[in-house]
Amino acid sequence: MINHRDGNHYLPKIMGMFGLVVSIIAGILAMNLYYFREVEKSLVDQTYRDIKLENDKILSYLQNLTESKLEWLELFASFSDPPDGSGNESWWELVAENEKETSRLGVADDKGTIYYGNHETADISGRAYYQKVLKGEKNVSRLLPGGFEGQDGIVLAVPIIRDSKVKGAACLEYSAAEIEKYLDDSPLSRYGANFIFTQEGQIMVSSSGIDQKDTVFELLKDMEFRDGQSLEQMREVVKSGQAGFLIYYENNKKRLLLFQPTGIEDWMTASLVEAERYESMLNRIRGLTLGFITSSTLMLVCAILLILGILHYRKKEEKRAQKDYLTGVYTRETARKLVSQGLKGVGNKRFYACMFLDIDDFKKINDTFGHHKGDLVLVEVGQILNACTRQEDVIVRFGGDEFCIWLFGMRGRKQPEAIAARILNAFNISGNIHASIGITLVGENENDYDAILKRADEALYQAKRKGKNQYAVKR
Structure with missing residues (x-):
């Protein structure tokens, strides 16, 4: 039985333990408050790094697509007969083989008449890309509405040169829908969108997450800009052909937009995300927060056991499916x-x-x-x-x-x-x-x-x- 002396003896211990618990809880709360403030500061930076990586992938895709197609066209043009309208030129069979749903090959003469594999013809003499070809320049066109079998598309063109004179052009028409598929397949498409536009602002190709606007400036004109950023500032950066990073707000929700030149004509690639919906960052925040809250010895032991289990599982998986580091195929x-x-x-x-x-x-x-x-x-x-x-x-x-x-x-x-x-x-x-x-x-x-x-x-x-x-x- 505890008397008053005993009670007085235990009371300081109880109060001390209570104070320790309160101190730990207060410390955890303070650490979380500080942590969330730091996370808020670093969220934009981390998001920038991730969308930059994703945008670089799109940029690489476009550059590889155009470079490989133009190289192939130059090879084709080097051995192709200049069109003479006879229908007996050496390239007809190859042109017919390249009639596909997403692309088609055509050969134009020096008057602007282009011949397709199905023996259809069209007049492209007024097209800007054809005018560049007449000057001996290989090039990629802007988006041509309805230019590919009624679909929007682009044209890659190289000159056919004989005796130092342009005798025609080899043209590969490419459906914009194929590029849209790639943009839609991006991991970012769940949290935002990707699109391609020109330095004048014209949206050429976009993923399904983009509102149907003619220009990127029209898309952003009703948005709210803070911290000294503005739409006019973006116009100047885009006009100069430089890369840029923009933060704006739509209905008080933060959006992040990154854009950069492609090196293909005056094209630029852009990626935007909704910061609040950026799932991978939020998952990191939840994981770290859980680490602060569950800092007891028992949870630490459980976490260590879990990590060891994951490492053991990953080690087994790596041994089972080891890939060559360079090519990605099996060893x-x-x-x-x-x-x-x-x-x-x-x-x-x-x-x-x-x-x-x-x-x-x-x-x-x-x-x-x-x-x-x-x-x-x-x-x-x-x-x-x-x-x-x-x-x-x-x-x-x-x-x-x-x-x-x-x-x-x-x-x-x-x-x-x-x-x-x-x-x-x-x-x-x-x-x-x-x-x-x-x-x-x-x-x-x-x-x-x-x-x-x-x-x-x-x-x-x-x-x-x-x-x-x-x-x-x-x-």
């Missing part, structure tokens, strides 16, 4: 495990063909242009092989400039040959790569990984001996 070690397991399947649940690929004259590329160019070629090879195969197929960087492709689930000799032809065609279109491919089929009960690989390697050397830039099949 030899990982591929051996995956394919060896896949060869144990039956019917359509196993690998049915192996392709061994070697880049022709890759050493010459390294010696002539340097290893950086060689690395870029290897990256492009990985991208093309991924594009020409399915997710269930296994692509392997076997070593150096050698790649291996294991085709899964189908049957028949013609299918791997068609895939090999598609790969070679994609390499040829790229203008940078030629390769030789060896193909071997996998028997229904065959599961010797090394033996199959050896046959494919022998087929590769058959292709090399036949003259390179082709494929060979060894049964």
Whole structure:
């Protein structure tokens, strides 16, 4: 039984413990208050870094698209007959092959009449891009409303020059809808939008999150600007062709807009996000806040155990699906495990063909242009092989400039040959790569990984001996 002396003895301890608890709670609240203030300051900076990264991806996509298409057009123009209206020119078959839903190839004469693969003609003599071609300039047009089969589109054009005179033009019309798909597929499209506009402000192509306005200035004219920023200030920056970062408010909600020149005519790319809806940043805030609030020993131990569990899980996943750091395809070690397991399947649940690929004259590329160019070629090879195969197929960087492709689930000799032809065609279109491919089929009960690989390697050397830039099949 506790008497008054005992009570007086325990009261300071109880008050001390109560004071300690109150102090801890007050400290946590103060730390969170300070933390949220710092987060508010850093939110814009972090968002800027993320949308800059996303905008750079769009910029790279546009530059790669136009550069690769213009390079291909220049090659086409170098061997094409100038149009004479006879219908017997050397390029008709190739023009017809390039009649697609998203693009089409045309050849114009020096009077401005353009010929398409379906033998239709049109007068482009008044087009600005054609006038530049007559001056010997390759160029990319502005957005042409209804210019591509009734759709908005752009035109990439290069001159056909003979005896130092422009005799015509090779023109590739490209649907703006294809670029819109890329803009809509951006991770930012959930929290904002991307679009392309000119230095005059005309919106050329936009993702679905953009209001249907003719110009970017019309889009922003009713917005609220703070901290010394203004729409007129943006006009001046855009007019000068410089990059810029803008913060504005719509219905008191913060918006962030980043824009930068593309280096293609007077195009500029832009990305905007709603700061309050920027999910990845908010998730970081929630995670850090949870760390401040749950600072007890028990929660710390749980967090450590969770981190260790995650690290253990990630380590197992990395061992199971290790990728080549440069090309993004599987390494030899990982591929051996995956394919060896896949060869144990039956019917359509196993690998049915192996392709061994070697880049022709890759050493010459390294010696002539340097290893950086060689690395870029290897990256492009990985991208093309991924594009020409399915997710269930296994692509392997076997070593150096050698790649291996294991085709899964189908049957028949013609299918791997068609895939090999598609790969070679994609390499040829790229203008940078030629390769030789060896193909071997996998028997229904065959599961010797090394033996199959050896046959494919022998087929590769058959292709090399036949003259390179082709494929060979060894049964």
